[in-house]
Amino acid sequence: MLALTWVYTLSVAVCAALAQPVPAKGPHSVQFMHEQNKKRFYDYSSATIRGVNIGGWFVLEPFITPSLFEVFRTIDNNDEGIPADEYHYCQALGQEVAASRLEQHWSSWFTEKDFANIADSGLNFVRIPIGYWAFKTLESDPYVTGKQEYYLDQAIGWARNNGLKVWVDLHGAAGSQNGFDNSGLRDSYAFLEDSNLALTKEVLQYLLEKYSRDEYLDTVIGVELINEPLGPVLDMDKLKEYYQFGYDYLRNELGRDQIVIIHDAFEPYNYWDDTLVYNQGAWGVVVDHHHYQVFSNKELLRSIDEHVSVACEWGSGTLSEAHWTVCGEWSAALTDCAKWLNGVGYGHRYDGTFHKGDDTSSYIGSCENNEDINSWSDERKADTRKYVEAQLDAFELRGGWVIWTYKTETSLEWDLQRLMFNGLFPQPVTDRQYPNQCGFSN
Helix, strand or coil: CCCCCCCHHHHCCCCCCCCCECCCCHHHHHHCCCHHHHHHCCCCCCCCEEEEECCCCCCCCCCCCHHHHHCCCCCCCCCCCCCCCHHHHHHHHCHHHHHHHHHHHHCCCCCHHHHHHHHHCCCCEEEEEEEHHHCCCCCCCCCCCCCHHHHHHHHHHHHHHCCCEEEEEEEECCCCCCCCHHHCCCCCCCCCCHHHHHHHHHHHHHHHHHHCCHHHCCCEEEEECCCCCCHHHCCHHHHHHHHHHHHHHHHHHCCCCCCEEEECCCCCCCCCCCCCCHHHCCCCEEEEEECCCCCCHHHHCCCHHHHHHHHHHHHHCCCCCCCEEEEEECCCCCCCCCCCCCCCCCCCCCCCCCEECCEECCCCCCCCCCCCHHHCCHHHHHHHHHHHHHHHHHHCCCCEEEECCCCCCCCCCCCHHHHHHCCCCCCCCCCCCCCCCCCCEC
């Protein structure tokens, strides 16, 4: 999940009028399946993904499971000494203690009951993030390489048992592809350096080989080559070479037909229209877009009507893209008040406490009692529901959506379970209290 100030504006390009008729999904299907293999694979052209991310499990995020990080606190209400990410978490504890605590976390944070509840709530899909270090590490890495793969495979079995489809998402690259804590290592952008890239490619090959086997194809409907590479600071030619490497390894060396997921790298709509496309011989490639509106003061200051309008543009913007698309991350959040959402030690833009280098914020409102639904006004509840419904309508114009995330320890705005329980997320998912906000023609 992205936590950055300025990159979100890149993904709000509008490529189609909001009221235009929605095109049939069928014409895009040729990009995903060879005709003879259509029956074997999930057809993104004729189905809609309605899913949720399994966040904070195999890649720690302090805002999702703050209790794992709170044990480092030495001064009340002070973040000094608290690890910023999983890399520094393991480094601070040492291998033995870190392995013990992480094993307990992996074995308990999600169970099959969670997957059953996901299916019972009307969803059909889960995206499961995992870091490269679950499979192999650099000599200098403090990460625990343990039983993540065992639990990942168990989770895929739980998904199969409950009729859910899966993306296996390489969420963290060696050296970090974006500098966010959700990559495993904050404030590093060294993914494309030779040694880091070589290791990441080795892990990617392993994931592609394993999860394209016949035994997984009934459930795993895509492997994401890397999560959220930060296009504005990376060498985009080298990133495209990495995407081509993953595709060629799967199609040419392995000779397999699994679907490949590429993240948009926060580039505008249509940026990827000449990369891994059907008229160049590529097929079975899906572009993953991620959308949030809380990581800059400008976004936080928007009215609810403005938030809804931007959400609608997110949907219409995909209609002319050459690939099939899915919104693989989004949320109900209209504030950045969740503890450590922006990273340990950075504060919140909404209440004016945010500071990261030269990037600061100005006060918009209080974050006090943000996680207590009883403190929310009726207007705030209604606005959240409106925003959620607008995003659902927008993302279902194409391949569908995957909300971030299924559960957290404390956050209301980012926790699908809490959102559903409090009536802020539709149940059933097709219910609308605020229909046709985007004005899309059916």
